Amino acid sequence: MRYLGVVxxxxxxxxxxxxxxxxxxxxxxxxxxxxxxxxxxxxxxxxLPKILVLYTGxxxxxxxxxxxxxxxxxxxxxxxxxxxxxxxxxxLNHTQxxxxxxxxxxxxSTGTNDALVMNMTRFAHDALCSKDSDIDGxxxxxxxxxxxxxxxxxxxxxxxxxxxxxxGAMRPFTHLSFDGDSNFxxxxxxxxxxxxxxRGVMVAFNDRIIPGFWVTKLHSTNPNAFGPTATGDLGQFIxxxxxxxxxxxxxxxxxxxxLDEVSKDSSFPxxxxxxxxxxAREFDGQLVLDAQKNGAKGVIIAGTGNGGIPSGGEQxxxxxxxxxxxxxxxxxxxxxxxxxxxxxxxxSGFVHVIQARIMLQLAIASGYNMDQxxxxxxxxxxxxxxxxxSPEN
Ligand SMILES: *[C@@H]1O[C@H](CO)[C@@H](O)[C@H](O)[C@H]1NC(C)=O
Ligand SMILES: *[C@@H]1O[C@H](CO)[C@@H](O)[C@H](O)[C@H]1NC(C)=O
Ligand SMILES: *[C@@H]1O[C@H](CO)[C@@H](O)[C@H](O)[C@H]1NC(C)=O
Ligand SMILES: *[C@@H]1O[C@H](CO)[C@@H](O)[C@H](O)[C@H]1NC(C)=O
Ligand SMILES: *[C@@H]1O[C@H](CO)[C@@H](O)[C@H](O)[C@H]1NC(C)=O
Numbered sequence: 001m002r003y004l005g006v007v008x009x010x011x012x013x014x015x016x017x018x019x020x021x022x023x024x025x026x027x028x029x030x031x032x033x034x035x036x037x038x039x040x041x042x043x044x045x046x047x048l049p050k051i052l053v054l055y056t057g058x059x060x061x062x063x064x065x066x067x068x069x070x071x072x073x074x075x076x077x078x079x080x081x082x083x084x085x086x087x088x089x090x091x092l093n094h095t096q097x098x099x100x101x102x103x104x105x106x107x108x109s110t111g112t113n114d115a116l117v118m119n120m121t122r123f124a125h126d127a128l129c130s131k132d133s134d135i136d137g138x139x140x141x142x143x144x145x146x147x148x149x150x151x152x153x154x155x156x157x158x159x160x161x162x163x164x165x166x167x168g169a170m171r172p173f174t175h176l177s178f179d180g181d182s183n184f185x186x187x188x189x190x191x192x193x194x195x196x197x198x199r200g201v202m203v204a205f206n207d208r209i210i211p212g213f214w215v216t217k218l219h220s221t222n223p224n225a226f227g228p229t230a231t232g233d234l235g236q237f238i239x240x241x242x243x244x245x246x247x248x249x250x251x252x253x254x255x256x257x258x259l260d261e262v263s264k265d266s267s268f269p270x271x272x273x274x275x276x277x278x279x280a281r282e283f284d285g286q287l288v289l290d291a292q293k294n295g296a297k298g299v300i301i302a303g304t305g306n307g308g309i310p311s312g313g314e315q316x317x318x319x320x321x322x323x324x325x326x327x328x329x330x331x332x333x334x335x336x337x338x339x340x341x342x343x344x345x346x347x348s349g350f351v352h353v354i355q356a357r358i359m360l361q362l363a364i365a366s367g368y369n370m371d372q373x374x375x376x377x378x379x380x381x382x383x384x385x386x387x388x389x390s391p392e393n
Pocket of ligand 5: 115116119
């Protein structure tokens with residue numbers, strides 16, 4: 001977080017050392033991404049790192065008219081991104097912050113849809129990854145119910161090394177022990193840290209640093225709501241500053257998609273429709289056909305155990321023949337859905353069903369067929385467990 005200062009100092013030194021050229025070149029119009037995107041930086045200390053705040057609302061922005069004990073009926077009071085920042089006197093002594101608003105009209109990130117989140121992703125990619133970017137990292141505030149979906153989407157689409165951090169809260173700001181202020185501060189410090197580079201999207205929650213690729217909401221009300229479904233935490237906060245246990249690494253199951261590729265098929269204004277079905281005894285295969293009839297290009301089944309489907313094989317075969325793409329994950333909270341010997345649809349491996357939906361959306365939008373989708377989900381796992389797969393066998 002100190003490197004901007006260092007860069008400025010060294011430029012000044014070069015300016016002093018180099019004599020004036022004979023001919024002064026016409027000064028080119030140098031615009032920064034911040035200027036282009038109309039970002040208003042709060043704080044005013046230009047030596048501090050610039051962290052973009054993508055605001056989608058969520059509990060971190062919500063308050064209750066039912067008193068300081070309520071953590072289920074809130075939402076009548078709402079903080080803007082600027083008001084969340086203004087609650088904390090420490091933030092602007094460490095960073096410059098600019099707010100970009102990505103709420104839906106009525107209900108903040110509860111009502112977030114694929115189109116809005118894709119637009120936010122394009123904006124964040126432009127702000128962080130363009131040649132003229134003067135921004136060091138980003139945090140996004142999000143409702144916790146779908147935080148993992150946005151985290152995973154951003155993780156697969158923004159990969160220029162700059163930190164993107166998800167933050168939220170489990171308790172409204174009117175609660176006697178609001179967790180949002182500390183999660184927000186820690187998330188901003190994480191996004192501003194040079195140690196955070198090349199680690200993918202991260203989640204700052206309850207003093208934990210959790211990888212965005214693996215994160216899921218494990219508890220519906222406890223402030224320690226999030227954890228990874230595979231691997232462990234990346235680190236933790238001590239005195240509200242990030243400490244990483246390990247150097248950066250990338251999940252084997254991760255595939256970085258190109259925003260241009262994903263956006264090129266104009267028949268999908270946002271992302272292709274993919275539905276999730278939950279398997280149990282007497283699973284009705286007609287549900288898969290109905291989803292397809294209703295416009296789904298793909299279906300994710302939360303299968304039993306390591307990716308079983310108890311019944312409905314005939315209808316599933318029919319849907320596949322009609323061009324539906326199918327990925328089967330596991331309804332178990334941990335562990336993989338393992339590859340079949342001769343696959344006709346994909347097993348999701350260690351990618352959880354909620355994340356598998358997004359990965360399949362991006363694959364279909366990028367023009368993958370079923371065989372390519374199988375390779376996408378199963379390739380790394382098959383390589384490791386000695387079952388190399390080709391479409392012929
Ligand atoms: C330089 O930028 C200014 C302000 O944005 C604009 O009015 C002007 O046309 C630009 N000049 C060139 C040569 O691009
Ligand atoms: C701006 O931030 C730098 C780096 O932390 C600090 O040294 C300096 O005192 C700050 N300037 C002001 C006016 O607060
Ligand atoms: C923030 O910086 C200002 C100016 O350096 C200082 O007066 C103030 O105490 C700092 N605030 C906090 C909370 O550290
Ligand atoms: C953010 O966007 C929403 C939805 O368009 C709008 O209702 C709200 O006023 C905006 N908030 C700010 C602070 O601009
Ligand atoms: C997304 O951006 C496009 C292009 O600017 C715009 O037409 C569309 O209304 C936006 N969608 C949402 C939900 O914000």
